[in-house]
Amino acid sequence: MNCLFLLKSKKPEPRNQQKDRRKAQNSAPGQRNKSETPSFNLQRPRSLPSGRSIRDLDREREQSLRVFTYEELSEATCGFSRRLKIGHGGFGNVYKGKIPTTGDSDPPLVVAIKKLNPQGLQGHKQWLAEVEFLGVVNHQNVVKLLGYCSEDGENGMERLLVYEYMSNRSLEEHLFTRGACTLPWKQRLEIMLGAAEGLAYLHEVKVIYRDFKSSNVLLNDEFCPKLSDFGLVREGPQGDNTHVTTAKVGTQGYAAPEYVQTGHLRLKSDVYSFGVVLYEIITGRRTIERNKPPAERRLLEWVKEYPPDCRRFSMIVDPRLRNNYPSAGTRSLAKLADLCLKKNDKERPTMEIVVERLKKIIEECDSGDSYIAASKESSQVRCNSRAAGPVEGSLRGGVSVSVSVRE
Incomplete structure (x- = not known):
């Protein structure tokens, strides 16, 4: 399927470099490396109910879509424990997880983490479509994407999405x-x-x-x-x-x-x-x-x-x-x-x-x-x-x- 936008490809980053990158991000919240943010082909202008364009939304969301490491999301789900699995489908599983917040006294943020199967082109296309689309839109009746992860793992490319947790199900x-x-x-x-x-x-x-x-x-x-x-x-x-x-x-x-x-x-x-x-x-x-x-x-x-x-x-x-x-x-x-x-x-x-x-x-x-x-x-x-x-x-x-x- 054709995606809504085009994500610029880049070589997978070694895990040790990703760890260093994450440390740098945590030490300077609000600062994001431009190369770490998905880049969108936004040649055609859009009209939004708010009067803003997709390009405007892209600039606003650029600072808020977080790039997670695989290790972070594994820790958030206790190693993707079966007891935390809350959904599954043809392209992977969904887990309930807890992400540490910046404040030491603040409770962790409860999230839903979708982990796609490492193999499968169709699953990758859908992951790509969600990152690119949800990364630039913001509406009270559209689920919020908090971040994503894309790393070269032992079993292939690991692709994960982190959403706000919806406690009252579907x-x-x-x-x-x-x-x-x-x-x-x-x-x-x-x-x-x-x-x-x-x-x-x-x-x-x-x-x-x-x-x-x-x-x-x-x-x-x-x-x-x-x-x-x-x-x-x-x-x-x-x-x-x-x-x-x-x-x-x-x-x-x-x-x-x-x-x-x-x-x-x-x-x-x-x-x-x-x-x-x-x-x-x-x-x-x-x-x-x-x-x-x-x-x-x-x-x-x-x-x-x-x-x-x-x-x-x-x-x-x-x-x-x-x-x-x-x-x-x-x-x-x-x-x-x-x-x-x-x-x-x-x-x-x-x-x-x-x-x-x-x-x-x-x-x-x-x-x-x-x-x-x-x-x-x-x-x-x-x-x-x-x-x-x-x-x-x-x-x-x-x-x-x-x-x-x-x-």
Whole structure:
């Protein structure tokens, strides 16, 4: 796959020189050697919601993206102990770690460390894409990359990424894990609004996420959603072009039909994936449920039998909500999902429009449905007993699979 930017290659630095370099960095915090920071090809200007360009963000982030040694990250995870493993996937494992802070009395910083398999070109490309993309963007609904490591080890090139730790796991875990506490309706809407704002930000800078799904929406201590796992990110079409052509990768059940069928990728391909997740939060079901009767195994085919305006629509709403949701608001959300899922991508709304529609649905919910009092009471349950649970849903080493099934 083509990366969003180009990382200048350089020869691996011997470990002893890296140790000396790290000591020099620690003795002079805030001073960074320009050659140690990924260099980006930023010829084309970008427009951001804040009015700043990608080049501006690059200069700001240059001083904050830390270069770790392999030894540092090994110590942070007790030698990449199995008991600290919080996720895994086709490209490696994710560990919970603790990084010492500058102050002697300050507690260590808890982080999530993704360790990619030493072999594998595809894993390296995804690592490169994440370093280059997350190294220059900063948004409250995009997971924060704290640093990275790239060293020549005994088993090949060691590639690691260090992220902020998301204690409340992924949206997928809360929706589908047996025994997990049920997310109240209002909270589901707020999570999807935050995720939509993150996607709208990416589209504003002409970036296609390409892998939006519930497992890639992480939740922090306050249940603020953050998009993660940017290994498949692509630069969007430029000029008069309507799409980019690329290899068909992603996750089965979430990919837009035009992408699956032709390999043509558009910004609104992400909008389709967002519509799939909207139906996941409405129904509490995965996009593919192999243990269901044949007519119910594919989520999008099943919900077509219960359109938002029909009397039987309530039959598809997540039963764990115990009827504690607004009927009109839920139908409005399903109608928005249907717009996102239009086969013709030109008929789908932009993510900016989706954000505004979600805000309106939330406002309508707050304005008077009888369920609200009970919902607000239940929304105070934050599952604190599980808040520190060891799951990092979006950072599972890149659990994306090739798309070969037409949806």
